[in-house]
Amino acid sequence: xxxxxxxxxxxxxxxxxxxxxxxxxxxxxxxxxxxxxxxxxxxxxxxxxxxxxxxxxxxxxxxxxxxxxxxxxxxxxxxxxxxxxxxxxxxxxxxxxxxxxxxxxxxxxxxxxxxxxxxxxxxxxxxxxxxxxxxxxxxxxxxxxxxxxxxxxxxxxxxxxxxxxxxxxxxxxxxxxxxxxxxxxxxxxxxxxxxxxxxxxxxxxxxxxxxxxxxxxxxxxxxxxxxxxxxxxxxxxxxxxxxxxxxxxxxxxxxxxxxxxxxxxxxxxxxxxxxxxxxxxxxxxxxxxxxxxxxxxxxxxxxxxxxxxxxxxxxxxxxxxxxxxxxxxxxxxxxxxxxxxxxxxxxxxxxxxxxxxxxxxxxxxxxx
Numbered sequence: 001x002x003x004x005x006x007x008x009x010x011x012x013x014x015x016x017x018x019x020x021x022x023x024x025x026x027x028x029x030x031x032x033x034x035x036x037x038x039x040x041x042x043x044x045x046x047x048x049x050x051x052x053x054x055x056x057x058x059x060x061x062x063x064x065x066x067x068x069x070x071x072x073x074x075x076x077x078x079x080x081x082x083x084x085x086x087x088x089x090x091x092x093x094x095x096x097x098x099x100x101x102x103x104x105x106x107x108x109x110x111x112x113x114x115x116x117x118x119x120x121x122x123x124x125x126x127x128x129x130x131x132x133x134x135x136x137x138x139x140x141x142x143x144x145x146x147x148x149x150x151x152x153x154x155x156x157x158x159x160x161x162x163x164x165x166x167x168x169x170x171x172x173x174x175x176x177x178x179x180x181x182x183x184x185x186x187x188x189x190x191x192x193x194x195x196x197x198x199x200x201x202x203x204x205x206x207x208x209x210x211x212x213x214x215x216x217x218x219x220x221x222x223x224x225x226x227x228x229x230x231x232x233x234x235x236x237x238x239x240x241x242x243x244x245x246x247x248x249x250x251x252x253x254x255x256x257x258x259x260x261x262x263x264x265x266x267x268x269x270x271x272x273x274x275x276x277x278x279x280x281x282x283x284x285x286x287x288x289x290x291x292x293x294x295x296x297x298x299x300x301x302x303x304x305x306x307x308x309x310x311x312x313x314x315x316x317x318x319x320x321x322x323x324x325x326x327x328x329x330x331x332x333x334x335x336x337x338x339x340x341x342x343x344x345x346x347x348x349x350x351x352x353x354x355x356x357x358x359x360x361x362x363x364x365x366x367x368x
Contacts, residue, residue: 039324040105042066042098042133045113046076046083049252049303052368054111055080056306057316059367066105067363068098072355078347079366085359089117095124102133109320110135112300116188118143136279136319138299145275146297149186150217159274162291166219169208174201180221183207187215192251197221222295224288227264228253230308231272231281232315232329234322238272239329241265242313244304244338253304256338258311267292280305280315307338343368 039062045051046067055065055076067080070088077083084101087094110133112121122140145151156163184195194211198204208216230242243264245257268283282298305315311334318329345366355361
């Protein structure tokens with residue numbers, strides 16, 4: 001599909017038209033049957049910010065959350081109607097255990113909360129579908145592209161979109177780099193772990209001494225304001241975009257500022273339609289001299305998904321309503337600022353012992 005975005009006047013223009021909604025519903029990839037009052041939804045990785053965001057987005061709705069995690073200390077396990085301990089994603093029994101839980105709880109939809117699960121779940125999508133369970137996970141090719149920072153850049157370049165110059169470490173002479181530059185894992189990174197902005201050759205060599213250089217790329221440093229952008233797509237149509245300027249702390253969004261920027265919304269919507277994800281997809285970018293430079297794509301919900309819901313763009317709820325009823329996503333974004341902070345969830349020690357013993361728990365009465 002051709003990109004709809006064209007840079008007006010050599011860069012982004014605040015007067016560009018906003019991304020519109022699709023005029024007519026398209027049939028979802030798979031439609032779950034039944035119109036019962038309660039629809040079970042499984043969310044993985046509920047000890048992390050992505051899984052917990054999905055939980056909060058679906059509170060007080062008809063969607064009943066079944067949360068799973070590998071640790072009994074995962075806060076989300078203790079704040080959902082039913083929680084289960086599961087093996088680590090790399091365990092060969094992981095998918096089988098998820099399927100057992102889904103069947104037992106009559107789950108109809110699945111959200112992935114952890115990056116390392118995505119390639120595994122993408123390749124197991126048909127096993128779930130055969131049992132009437134629809135994972136909101138993109139096909140393997142899209143997941144693999146988003147998981148590979150070098151392939152992400154090549155994808156952008158192949159469509160004539162702005163892209164930060166990026167090389168494999170083995171192809172770079174550190175004496176010839178224009179510092180500062182960014183070192184980051186090519187595959188498998190999450191939450192900016194292992195990402196370094198380095199200002200000198202000495203620091204560059206030091207960082208590579210502490211990491212595996214065979215899995216690292218070096219990227220030009222793009223100065224400018226940073227944005228995290230959510231999108232929701234089905235059947236090749238992007239149904240909506242939200243744009244948030246952000247500041248980071250330890251790799252996570254610490255403060256988010258929701259803005260209406262029609263040009264950026266249009267750009268992200270066009271990019272989503274080129275990529276073709278299934279469901280929510282997150283794009284991280286910086287704007288330099290009016291041009292958007294995407295540096296990361298997450299083919300899943302984001303740790304800021306609940307921030308977006310507070311602004312009127314509830315991706316999990318809109319996605320499930322669309323899949324369940326064919327209702328085209330609709331939203332009204334409010335320009336707000338979101339400041340994030342720690343919050344405590346109290347769980348009795350005896351309950352933790354019970355979770356270890358039984359492998360399951362209930363969190364009725366608790367909220368994140």
